[in-house]
Amino acid sequence: MKKRWLERVRPPFPKTEDAVLALGQRLEKTTKAPGLTLAGETLALDLCGGLWLAAHRTLIVSDLHLEKGSAFAARSGQFLPPYDTRETLACLHEAVVRLDPACVVALGDSFHDARGPERMEPGDRAMVAALQDGRDWVWIAGNHDHAVSEGVGGRYAETLLLGGLTLRHEPTPDAPEGEIAGHLHPCGKVAMRGRAVRRRCFVTDGRRMIMPAFGAYAGGLNVRNPVFEPLFPAGFTAHLLGDGRVFAIGKAMLSKD
Template sequence: MVPFSFCAQEMVLLEGSGSRPGALYWPREDALLVADLHLEKASFYARTGQMLPPYDSRETLERLAQAVRQTGARRVFALGDNFHDSAGPERLEPHAAGMLDALTRALDWVWITGNHDPELGTAAGGTCLAELTVAGIALRHEAHPNVTEPELSGHFHPRLEVTARGRRIRRACTVASETRLILPAFGALTGGMAADDPAILGALQPAQAIDALIPAQKRLVRYPLWRKAA
């Protein structure tokens, strides 16, 4: 776990496993934050004849439960596209449904709706909101451009590609400006967008600098993505 400062708050980035992203822990709120779980994505595609292994929800929830144990978090904020569609909770197989039920009963759980699950409702347990402000920081699915309020969001699935020792490495990352963070997609069946894609850089404007953040070996690695011209 790697601590860093964001908008006068201590935050902690959890290291993922391999190419899998970690989560964000907010000690002041005793809260774990994740984005873009896309639960039941495989079953969604199966309905159209694209057969994928039906274990994505179980894998994602197992990793999420591990992050809760690692941090001791008492709250979870899930920042949108929690299910691949609003009917996703109805397709959970019994094991995954039991895992999710245990988590939402044990924790103060808030689902922020996204573009994939705008009508999620209460079927998944917990509390469902369009967005929420906690300690002056807005929690929403997609970053609002041209705002200066502190903000945590997801939506873009940012990933960084770098060359290290002659090898091309691709890692999920958090993208940060001075007042806003875009979290990586946490779900097992989620792709990614280049962290320096114009859509991501534009969503974080106005900014002085935008960096990709990757926790590695108990330190925070910052990769510059964009700097405002002098």
């Protein structure tokens, strides 16, 4: 399992022209998968942007925003490449093959809009079915896609309790310890010596966690945005998805947009 972490070569969203260069200078990769605990449960932050709960053999992914490209075409006549669903499912497939979860939880906004499932290509639909084969699959309701389970398999839930954890789409301000949510698409930015790196990230204060968006076309909201403040009154740590591993960055080191 640890070895597989290192073998993952293709980062989900390569961002920089320089990533490949000067590998000699690159720091030693940590061999330990970054793990932390929340409400007594051990969580592994996967480089793909998913959360792995080994004790429950459960993989959580948030904000897939499937069919976002076709939603743009239908609504505003912007013809973005119609391959975002395929790309998102391919990344998910990679994680599922690697981790072999007994259960996959899609933490809401799995489709970009309620009519997304109708527009999905037959091939992509088959890929969803293949992913679901032999495992439990839960669609959590999002704000973009209430009740999407029709015709796309799996079961449907508003919230899901898992051990000491509560899984729901939108973070709630006064949630008890152990809430895992998505919805905000957190992104962290580090600026240093005239260069800036902006990546999707997990955000946590040890009491709650907000997951990064998983979808290929999902944008990001800077974690220094005021909407995060009431959720983390005592500050937070952001775990940024790098090219080779996940990096834990303190709030003080993160820049605003």
